[in-house]
Amino acid sequence: MYRSVKYQAWVRGTNKCIRCDYEPTRPGLEDDNPITFAHQTLGQAGTALKAPDTQGLPLCAQCHQIEHTMPPSEFWDGIDVKMEIIKQLTRYMEEKRL
Numbered sequence: 001m002y003r004s005v006k007y008q009a010w011v012r013g014t015n016k017c018i019r020c021d022y023e024p025t026r027p028g029l030e031d032d033n034p035i036t037f038a039h040q041t042l043g044q045a046g047t048a049l050k051a052p053d054t055q056g057l058p059l060c061a062q063c064h065q066i067e068h069t070m071p072p073s074e075f076w077d078g079i080d081v082k083m084e085i086i087k088q089l090t091r092y093m094e095e096k097r098l
Helices: 005-014 061-067 082-095
Strands: 037-039 056-060
Touching: 005 037, 005 056, 005 082, 037 061, 056 061, 056 082
Parallel strands: none
Antiparallel strands: 037 056
């Protein structure tokens, strides 16, 4: 399973919540609603394995907590999860090339 501490830190430090658009005013510093790294299973639920970091998205802590209490289809309604993952990975790769 692919893990990248650097990618997780980048997602938490450079993004706003893709569900509610919350954006910390001081990313990385003490915040009561920090951006978290939420692994997405992309329909592979029940495998008992956490999804790879390449399938992670930024959620604020409040939305991340809500995500674990709702059915995925309801929580992600109106958000193209696969496209958001592609956008995150593309931005990360473009910034790392600079």
